[in-house]
Amino acid sequence: MATKIKVSIIGGAGYGAAEILRNLLVRDDVVLLRVSSKDHVGKELGDVHKTLAGYTTLKLEDLPPREAAAGADVVFLGMPHKVTAKVALDLFDLPCKIIDLSGDFRLKSLVDYERDYAPGHPCPERLGTFVYGLPELFREQIKLARYLASPGCFATCVAVGLLPLAQAGLLTGANVRTVAMTGSSGSGQNPQEGTHHPIRHNNLKPYKVLSHQHRSEILQTLASSGAARVSLDLVPVSAPLSRGILAISQLDLPEGHTRESIHALYTKRFAGERLLRVLPLGQVPEVVSVAGTARLEMGVETRIDEVTGKRTLCVMSAIDNLIKGGAGQAVQSFNLMSGGDEYRGLDVPGLWP
Numbered sequence: 001m002a003t004k005i006k007v008s009i010i011g012g013a014g015y016g017a018a019e020i021l022r023n024l025l026v027r028d029d030v031v032l033l034r035v036s037s038k039d040h041v042g043k044e045l046g047d048v049h050k051t052l053a054g055y056t057t058l059k060l061e062d063l064p065p066r067e068a069a070a071g072a073d074v075v076f077l078g079m080p081h082k083v084t085a086k087v088a089l090d091l092f093d094l095p096c097k098i099i100d101l102s103g104d105f106r107l108k109s110l111v112d113y114e115r116d117y118a119p120g121h122p123c124p125e126r127l128g129t130f131v132y133g134l135p136e137l138f139r140e141q142i143k144l145a146r147y148l149a150s151p152g153c154f155a156t157c158v159a160v161g162l163l164p165l166a167q168a169g170l171l172t173g174a175n176v177r178t179v180a181m182t183g184s185s186g187s188g189q190n191p192q193e194g195t196h197h198p199i200r201h202n203n204l205k206p207y208k209v210l211s212h213q214h215r216s217e218i219l220q221t222l223a224s225s226g227a228a229r230v231s232l233d234l235v236p237v238s239a240p241l242s243r244g245i246l247a248i249s250q251l252d253l254p255e256g257h258t259r260e261s262i263h264a265l266y267t268k269r270f271a272g273e274r275l276l277r278v279l280p281l282g283q284v285p286e287v288v289s290v291a292g293t294a295r296l297e298m299g300v301e302t303r304i305d306e307v308t309g310k311r312t313l314c315v316m317s318a319i320d321n322l323i324k325g326g327a328g329q330a331v332q333s334f335n336l337m338s339g340g341d342e343y344r345g346l347d348v349p350g351l352w353p
Contacts (some may be wrong), residue, residue, distance in 0.1 A: 004031045005338050008096075010068050010087060011078030012060055013039040014189045016101050018049040019327030020076055023345045025055045029338075036061050036068040065090040072096045074334060078327075080188075085122040092126075097337055098147045099330050105130035105149040106217050116213035133333040135342065136160060136273055137225065142336045150333060151221075153325030154180055154214040154236060157247045159221040160276070161298050161317035164269040165262075170254040171227035178232065180247040181239040183287075186321045194238060205238045212236050244287030245321045253311035259302040262313060266300060274347050275324065275332075285318035292350040293320055294328040320350075 007024060009017050012035035024030045035045060037060040046053030048060060061068075065087045069075045075091060077084045077100045084102040091098060104121070107113045108128040113121050121127065131145035132138055134156065142148065151159075158178055165171045181204070184195045194200070194207065215234045222230050239246075253262075263281050270276045277297045279285060285297040298317040304310070319325045328346055335342045 002029065004029055006031050006033050006071055006073045007076065008033045008068050008070075008072040008074075009035045009076045009078060010065060011037060011076075011084070011101075012045070013037040013048055014078050015185050015322055016327040016330075017076070017078040018052070019322050020078070020331060021045060021049060021052055021056075023328070023331045025052060027345060029340065029344075032056065032058060033070075033072055034058070034061060034063065034068050036063040036065075038062060066094065069094055069096050074099060074337070076330065076334075077101060081117050082122065085126075088126075089123055097145070099133070099150060099334055099337075100130065100148065101150050101326065101330055103152060103213060103217070105147070106132060106151065106155075107220060109216070109220075112216040112220075116216050132221070132224075133329060134159070134221065135329075135332055135336060136270075136276065137163065137221065139336065139342075142333050143339070145333075145337055148330075148333050148337065150326070150330040152214045152217055153182065153186055153245055153319070153321040154212065154234070154247070155217040155221065156325045156329060157245045157296070157317050157319045157321075158214075158234070158249060159218045160296055161247060161249060161315045162218075162222060162227075163225055164266045165254070165315075166222045166225035166227035166230075167269065168265055169226060170257070171222060171230050171251075173229045174227075174251050175231040176233070176249050176251045178247055178249040179235045179237060180245055181237040182245045183239060183241040183243045183321055185242050186245075186325075200238060201240050203238070203240060206235055207238055209235050241287065243291045243320050243322060244318065245325060246285065246287050246318045247316070249315045249317075251313055251315075253302050253304075253313040257313075259300070262300050262302065266298065274343055285316050287318050287320075288353065290318050290324070290350065291320050292323070293348065294323045294332065294346040295319075295350075296324050 041062045085104040130147045130149040133150040279299040
């Protein structure tokens with residue numbers, strides 16, 4: 001009988017942890033050791049994450065990081081930025097692998113981190129030492145990783161949508177203008193004025209206009225793919241749904257390319273990627289098609305202005321922010337780091353409607 005992978009979760013009360021647990025609790029190759037949290041201490045997981053009732057009797061415990069991680073092969077960190085880095089400091093001398101869902105170790109630049117997240121990173125010397133957990137770009141590095149930073153939701157949706165252009169050298173010097181609509185679960189479990197249902201359920205509201213923290217992460221990913229001197233204008237929009245992101249990116253259509261050639265570029269680049277789907281020309285991605293799944297769907301469209309002759313390319317991509325944009329992608333990396341089937345528990349259809 002194969003040895004089971006021993007897992008602990010630190011920061012187990014949030015929506016990201018709920019998705020990790022939803023995947024791992026039904027697997028026969030994983031044993032869940034502990035789930036620690038500062039919230040809901042003493043409650044069973046099924047009392048906090050309602051869909052997990054009956055699958056485990058484990059309770060949320062308020063444990064010191066080293067005690068929570070004791071004996072684990074892999075530790076998931078599901079806390080806010082800066083809090084996570086302080087916890088990670090207590091774990092670096094342990095033999096466990098670390099998968100971090102926060103933004104604390106995604107960026108390589110301290111300047112970017114302090115501008116986009118918070119001043120004074122708890123361990124700046126660790127920036128750039130975590131493998132960035134985007135399998136479609138860093139699959140082989142993830143397999144060998146000991147420490148992994150799982151990407152952000154906007155960063156995944158936007159960057160993957162632009163990846164074929166970056167790798168083909170078609171983004172260098174480009175100005176990309178992106179509007180991305182997101183569900184309320186991206187703001188986390190704790191209620192806020194902007195996520196309050198009576199306000200949000202019939203509203204659209206831009207926020208962090210041109211200054212969202214995932215902008216630097218997207219640019220870093222595109223630079224890793226060969227895109228130099230890219231300018232990105234990112235406008236996030238709070239949308240009246242609980243799950244999902246729809247990102248719409250516009251830029252100048254590269255010289256020498258057509259609607260058909262761009263679509264062929266995307267189709268070729270993502271051939272064999274089971275969680276990515278390039279839609280046929282004339283079709284557009286929808287959140288309802290990917291919500292509840294680890295899939296990303298994308299489409300492309302072009303236009304040549306009849307007055308000015310200006311050529312525009314539009315790239316559209318949709319994901320579930322908690323799964324492909326969060327915990328599901330972390331599980332995808334966990335599968336790779338553990339030497340198993342990358343898509344275990346992930347390559348399943350969603351609900352319809």
